[in-house]
Amino acid sequence: MPLANGNGVGPSGSNGVMNGKGALARVNLPGHLLYEGSNVDREEFVRLLLQSLRDVGYIESAATLEAESGYSMEQPEVERFRGYVLDGKWSKAEAALTRLGIVDEESIWDAKFLINKQKYLELLEAQKTTTALHVLRTELAPSSPEPAQLHALSSLIMCTEPEDVRQRAGWDGASGQSRQQLLLDLHRFIPPSVMIPKRRFLTLLQQAHEDQLRRCIYHNTPSDSTPFSLFSDHMCDKDGFPGVTTTILLGHADEIWNVEWSHDGMFLASGSADKTAIIWYMGSDSRKWEAHLILQEHPFAVHSLAWSLDDSMLLTGSEHFIKLWDAKTGTCLRTLDEHTETITALSWLPDGSGFISGALDRKIIQWDTEGRKKLSWGLSDLRITDLAVTPDLSRVVTIGMQAPSSSESSTRGARGNGTPGDHSTSNSGGNPSSGNGIMATEHRCIVYHFSTRQVESSVKLDGELTSVKISQDSQYALINHAPDEIHLWDLRLGRLARKFTGQRQGRHIIQSCFGGIDGTFVASGSEDGNVYVWHRDTGLLLEVLAGHEDGSVNSVAWNPKNERMFASCADDHSIRIWEAPTRETNIDAPRHTHYSVSYSAKGKGKTRQVDGDVEDATGMASSSSATLL
Template sequence: MRYPEQAEPSSAGPSSAGLDHAGPSNGHHVNGNGVQKLTNGKQAVARVSLPGSHLYDDSDVDREEFVRLVIQSLRDVGYHGSAATLEAESGYAMESQQVADFRRYILEARWSKAENALQRLGVEDREGLWDARFLISQQKYLELLEAQRTTDALQVLRNELAPLDVDPEQLHILSSLMMCSQPEDLRQRAGWDGATGKSRHILLDNLHRYIPPSVMVPPRRFSALLHQANEYQRQQCVYHNIPTSGSSAFSLFADHECDKTGFPRVTTTILEVHTDQVWVLDWSRDGNLLASASNDKSVIIWGIGPETEMPIREWEKRLVLKHPYPVISLAWSLDNSILLTGSETHIKMWNTKTGICIRTLDEHSEPVTAFVWLPDNSGFLSAGMDFKIVLWNTDGQRQETWATLPVRITQMVITPDSTRLVAIGLVAPSPVDARPDGDAPPTGTNMSTPPPKEQHRLLVYDMDSRRNESCMVFEGELTSLSISENSQYALLNRSPDDIQLLDLNLGRLVRKYTGHRQTKHIIRSCFGGFESNFVVSGSEDGNVYVWHRDTGVLLEMLDGHGEGSVNCVAWNPSNERMFASCSDDRTIRIWEAPPDMMLEEYPLQKGKGKASGSRT
């Protein structure tokens, strides 16, 4: 906003923290000659008049908005004198005196004046005005309780908060705070840090939602715009695989783009010990051990050597765990001390240091297809084609049947935020009701009626209540399930030739990834890289495919495996530049970013991975 020609503007001060520095020291005024004179004794600043209203002739950026944001940013970082000088030279004030007064009233707990000022700040929506008044009265109520002025607080509750059509449950919660005998108890129960904390500044930030941004500039707005620009650049950088903070943070001086040479697309090690098809891979939690399961009735635990001056780290076969049947499922405990394996209906618990089988569990009546360890390390869940999920403690003692699902479970995952269990499987005739809620079937239900042909489902359960939250139905076999690090996305392999990205929060399809081949085999894909930026999958054509998650662009088609399917890929959980793949060709390949010594020998112009050698 532009100053009135003879008006005295507000003084400089922090924009997001309130006008703590308000006062005449950085004030200025306009004299009759159009010269802004600073009142702190500094040299007068002449006001600059520029043609037009845009920042540049070929720009759509409004000059006044830009300058006001610069003034706000200068104040935020402490350059109060520079902010005042810019206001004087440009003739633009970051905000009006009314806004400055409103900020001061909030920070000084002058609640009546704050409410009166609020109505003069352009809040036109009646509901918005009521919401803003509620926030102010709520702060007033809490501060009175903190000061142990219970009678005054009760008057605010009855006469100011209750008439605002507050949700009864919310009003009940506020009234219950009157039972707090000590201020510490009040602050803890209310999730509020008190009058002397940051609560008034937080209140100001929340009030921004109801005041037009042109009147009261949102806090740290320039920083928010820069963050949005950086986030856009990150999303457009299809090979992005590095943290965006610290020494590798984005620069403001150039657009961001990651070098392709840092992407894992070279086979640095081939592990050749299995005597039959390798089906499943699973990394230990620290990324130093890799377990592989095979049709040869064994699981091998591989160890990666320590980092050395050599560009390629050594691998070794640590343990071979023998089974009576082929192994189809694996899971490491949270401390990596136990490995669970599923072989037909048997569950085996292995000591990963000695290779001794601790216990064999025989609860399931059909093949065991999935395990997940509980986030609190109190035990694990097992699931199988017999429709049920069983809860075990860490010693392998059965606790209960955690749930009975309406599908033959093929895979399940607990989301990284520990709030939901996601499972996939095939609907088939069973002794239980084939409905997502798992309740008793309605009277007259014919349990022998088969479901539609090849109907598969994705089911989401709340971990605390164990109730079903959602169900999605698919045609075509679901063979793989992965969850992104932020717990928002689920990745599904669906035959034929389809990998889908689902938003679990919205319950809808976000994107599809194509190019690989899957018609008859179980293919297990996964997320990978920094912030789960990549989707990687095997294929029946013997190649490994890598896509950029957010754009769906196919980045790499990595060859090297022999005939047959690449059955499983697994990204190292502690190394964003390493993943493993296993194949019908009986081998496991470790893929890494090409070491410097290999770049000249294998330039990889076409994105094809080349084997550098093997370790056995």
Template sequence: MVQPSSSSLPPADTAPPHTNGHSALVSNGHASSSSGTVTNGHGVAAAEKDAAQYEGDEGFVPLWEGSNLDRREFVRIALQAFQDMGYADTAQALQAESGFSLEPPAVALFRQGVLDGRWAEVEQRLGELPIDPSVDLTPVKFAIRQQKFLEALEARETKAALSVLRNELSPLNHDSSRLHFLSSLVMCMNADDLRARAEWDGAAGTSRQRLLVQLQDFISPTVMLPQRRLATLLGQAQAYQQRHHALTPSPTEPFSLLVDADPNSVAAFPTHTTHVLQEHTDEVWRVQWSHDGEWLATAGKDRTAMIWKVKSGFTLDKVFREHADPVSCLAWSPDDSILLTAAEAVIKMWNTEGQTGSCIATLARHEYAIGALAWLPDGRGFVSGGMDSKLFFWDLAGNVISRLARCPSRVVDLAISPDGTKLVCVGRADTTEPHLVPSRHSSRSVTPAIVAASAAAGGHAPIGAKNEKRISVFRLPEGASAGTGGESELLYEVVQPQELSSVTISSDSRYAIVTHAPKEILCVDLEDGTIVRRFEGHDIGKFVIRACFGGSSDNFVLSGSADGKVYVYHRDTGRLLHALPGHERTTVNAVAWNARAPGGGAMWASASDDRTVRVWGMLPAAAAGEGVGEGGGAARGRRGPRLRPIDRAMRD
């Protein structure tokens, strides 16, 4: 079954080490450290017993038996949390009973000195902190003196500010470029000009609190506990829980710490078919949602592309029938006003606005079948890649503004990262001559190897064993997104032993998932091409199966399969969560996640050789107790002329 890679993919969401730089560092008028006063005899005994355990060489006592968490660290975090919440008496009682203080007294005085702006005292206290003498405190001193300099300038004490600059900051020999910038601030006309140019909110703002947060990056947490540490830990726990659900709860929605998220729960992932779209008359190969989430485009072997309206219950809105061959590619423009389609070597641009839609342009520059289309993120152009090993950059008028001088492979699929910096292609390097011309009427669900077999029967040379299956990653030039084109730089290539048929990039532009025959999906770190995880369980076989990310933070990976099921994996673990039936045991060619489903719900679609597109959502609350299983049908609803909700009887 599923065999996750031993490689570790970083989680989709991770709370930063320090959060909420604006929060108060002093609670109820007291510094966030106290003296450890013992209030009763019982507390004395407990404190002596607890604290005495740290007098050994190891300096570690488990939180409980068998735990690898340190008891003293936990108590310190609890003390800080109680003080932050205003439970000063509780914090004092805990300190008395445990014998542990939040921070050494010197740290409390240092912290309060920063908040009060007593800079001479702050530097004195810095020398009294229990810090390893080998630690370089130059960055800490530079940050403190920079604050002192800015505050003097703000108060129009120019002479004092220049003295700090010359006699305190310069001798540190630290960050000369920053020092030059600080020097230029002397010419500011007034305090408002200073604050604006320095991007600093002044002594009366939050700059001192921010300075403390900055200093915590240089001072060990064993000395000065990071601000609101418990909130950071709980935020990380919450992010972990949310990565097991398809949707991120609203920030105002209560979040329970008492139960763990269950990704196998039907409430965690949409496993319920809500609609079956049946207007296509042959295999459906592609499915793609508009960026606003309100439209669904589908296309396939019947030589048509269709647009469905989500809010009206997936009624058919437009049908584009002008292609002479099966439609193999779809791509919505970023503003959803244009839909690109491709059939064999022909691209058509469609106006999606208005009552019927119209063909804006027909483009024919490729020699052989087009493998993929992708828009540049700014919407000012798009890219096409084909089996002729060519990559073209187009503008909105349908002109080729640039082309890749040499694409290393025949392009089966391509994707552009959301940040516009990378282009990723998958395909085969054609090292045999002549170039293979795919059959015009062969199913676009088959891989180049199958096309080769059929072409060989017509006298063309088959693909040789030397042909490599490549993932090629390019750096896009800055001008590519601005419409000026430019030469793309090949960063690296990853060679795989089997056919590669699709690529999708995560919303943070960091990872790509690539389908790899016969039974796996690769998750590739685009920074260096490292394969960080493999997802296994589905069956790609000899077909082009298109996978996608799903969930609010790309925390799932979805893939079709030759056995008629859709397979859902958890991205962080590689674990197979669901194998959803419903497509009558025919190949599921493509899946697509609706990132902006109307109403904020979770929604996705799958397309199959059974000539249907299925739309999936959460199981209705009313049916949750009726025993409806995965892939079960939707409740009976109004039947339109072009779609048929699954009958209740099909649930079994």
């Protein structure tokens, strides 16, 4: 026997509506699922359709569907409740709560508190102080979940002007959107089957779109510019992925250990074992690179780099020295020598108040924008090999080796002594070998709360830790972990989220990065001379990019303004710029091998060597080059 479709009736209480030819009969369908074998409830589906049709203005169509299906979008009590809240009928709104399916006593108290808070603020705004005080004492105080919140509300009594009330309460007033916001806040107490969340169908569609983007392993375009069709799933091909070397930058005389992009994506800084840093300028055409400045005056190899937020200054780390440079002129503004061992990390603070440094001497030091010492965090438990500040300035993530006892310290060397090529992890005091008197080393990741400088968490990890980067949403820390792993840590949940494998790392300091739209890729160098790229959310290895010669690829940095470009630097003294293929690009080599790029345009088709004289920090002319493939 066919089942009825529900207990709802048409808007007039009849079993149908008039359509010019008579009343529409209710359609009776068997079962309660939308399709046989599906798990979608038909009533929920139809009620969401009714909500969507009314939202976009198809009122008669909604009425027809309601009559044919026998389902009502919501009970009349729900619509009346909305009206009570939007019209400011607070007593009636309170009384209606129990009729909306709220059975938990605590939830009822919390919902009443929100309603009375709105009533209280509106009375203060209307300068009805006596009535507001009565509400505070007899209605808010008995239901206040927190004394501190009640105290903050009571302090508003002293406001003499409506604008003061709105400003101090962070509230936009009775004539603003506060009542609509109150309805949204009350939604969490009312069962969604009783009061359907606002625009629920649209929310489901947006969630489906976001899930498709996450599943698309080569997705690399902004979500707001990505076409979204209801007729087919989203899927990108490889065309948007930067897998082609378009430029090789030559200028350093020894291994290049680090590269960092400026925030505007127009400049690239590189640090080398040849005791120099070079600032490269890309220009408006990514194939017109030039060496903008050569920063000399370093007594040792340059291993740490950091751009100021406005890109006007560059920090370089060379052993225990920090140099602060004017990135436009190449003038060394200040040399800092507060650290006593190798500086392994430099990071400008996201609020623009200065920068922070970490070193093997266990010190974490905060500096102002002019390089004056502001604050020392004291001695960490770690000989710090790297640190990173979360973009929301809530945490500082440090990695390194547990500090040795005094009896051990004399047997352990610091990283490098200025000898070109000395960038192995063993010189950082880690990976001690047996039989030489060095004790086993414990490696840890310690997370500090930035404002209090207190330890939030400390995790012991097996294997050496050489690099840490933070995702733009401040949720994930990417940690290079020898041997041969990169770990993705969820800082909010305090657990390992994923491992990335395939690259080679056991002897050298290798630095990885997030890249692409919303940090959807993870890229890393490797001791086998290749660049490895994974899909962050699945851990799938997407590309192994060859091109660098023998030796390690030491660092990879993604352009912050161009999701289709990143740079890599290596022991072969070169920097490679990787970009997405264009119509001019011809890939005539097998996948995952060196890409040979040619151009069909006039005057192109061969490798061009661009040589030129640039000024170094002393004003002397120096030669550098950029090879364009």
